[in-house]
Amino acid sequence: MAMDKETGLLEVNGARLYYERAGAGTPLIMLHAGIADSRMWEHEFASLADSYRTLRYDMRGYGRSLPAPGEFNIQDDLQGLLEALHVLAPIILMGCSMGGGLAIDFALAQPDRVAALILVGSDPAGFQSDAAWPDDLIAQSEAAFARRDIDEVAELDMQIWFDGVGRSRADVDPAIRAKAYAIARQVTAHELSGIGEHVRKPVDVPAARRLHELTMPALLVVGENDLPHLHEAADYMAQRLPQARKLVLPNAGHLPNMEHPALFESKLREFLSAV
Numbered sequence: 001m002a003m004d005k006e007t008g009l010l011e012v013n014g015a016r017l018y019y020e021r022a023g024a025g026t027p028l029i030m031l032h033a034g035i036a037d038s039r040m041w042e043h044e045f046a047s048l049a050d051s052y053r054t055l056r057y058d059m060r061g062y063g064r065s066l067p068a069p070g071e072f073n074i075q076d077d078l079q080g081l082l083e084a085l086h087v088l089a090p091i092i093l094m095g096c097s098m099g100g101g102l103a104i105d106f107a108l109a110q111p112d113r114v115a116a117l118i119l120v121g122s123d124p125a126g127f128q129s130d131a132a133w134p135d136d137l138i139a140q141s142e143a144a145f146a147r148r149d150i151d152e153v154a155e156l157d158m159q160i161w162f163d164g165v166g167r168s169r170a171d172v173d174p175a176i177r178a179k180a181y182a183i184a185r186q187v188t189a190h191e192l193s194g195i196g197e198h199v200r201k202p203v204d205v206p207a208a209r210r211l212h213e214l215t216m217p218a219l220l221v222v223g224e225n226d227l228p229h230l231h232e233a234a235d236y237m238a239q240r241l242p243q244a245r246k247l248v249l250p251n252a253g254h255l256p257n258m259e260h261p262a263l264f265e266s267k268l269r270e271f272l273s274a275v
Helices: 038-050 074-084 098-109 135-146 150-163 174-193 228-240 261-272
Strands: 005-012 015-022 027-031 053-057 091-096 114-120 218-223 244-249
Touching: 005 074, 015 038, 015 074, 027 038, 027 074, 027 098, 038 053, 038 091, 038 174, 038 261, 074 098, 091 098, 098 114, 114 261, 135 150, 135 174, 150 174, 218 228, 218 261, 228 244, 244 261
Parallel strands: 027 053, 027 091, 091 114, 114 218, 218 244
Antiparallel strands: 005 015, 015 053
């Protein structure tokens, strides 16, 4: 039986945001990574609609959402989207990387609205570590971007983020990698076209120093092969979020749910059953 799915483009803060939602129950909002778009949540969006009101959307300038010139803030865009869709009940926020940072910022601004957090490969604003970064690959990616070489940027970003530490292209599922590459390539193309300038809201105290305020249950997920900085961030958050659980998914990079959808879903349902 086909899933009953609602789709649309909504005017939010001067931009048009593409969204999809399905199911019924507590709203589960899925926030994508900076190297992806809402398609990274393909499995979770469909499978969890049996128990939740799943909602995924492409952030401004990603996927099927249209950019708008000038400065913008992704937290304001999320708030505007929820208002436009009349999402009023307490919500569950699930974010990966950039999306995880957004989830943290939103929960700090409106803690009473957030029933639970799932943070995948994420770090809070203001968190710093001494962990090594793949500087050579990053420099190559920046040079390729300056040359406007979309294919090279996407491939290098895949090596940095999807393949991750201690793995090569040969070590990952080629079909899943091809899907992630196609998404990353479109992200690069949109960035080269210009998506406006994201500006963070000014805050007196960065999120990294306010984690104790987030008393809702939180699941911290990190791929075994993700960057060391993000492993350190997960440990940092696990020590400071009052109700945090940390989970390392084996043989996975920055998008572990795409590599191991069944395992990720199982762990997610286990966590949410106690919320």
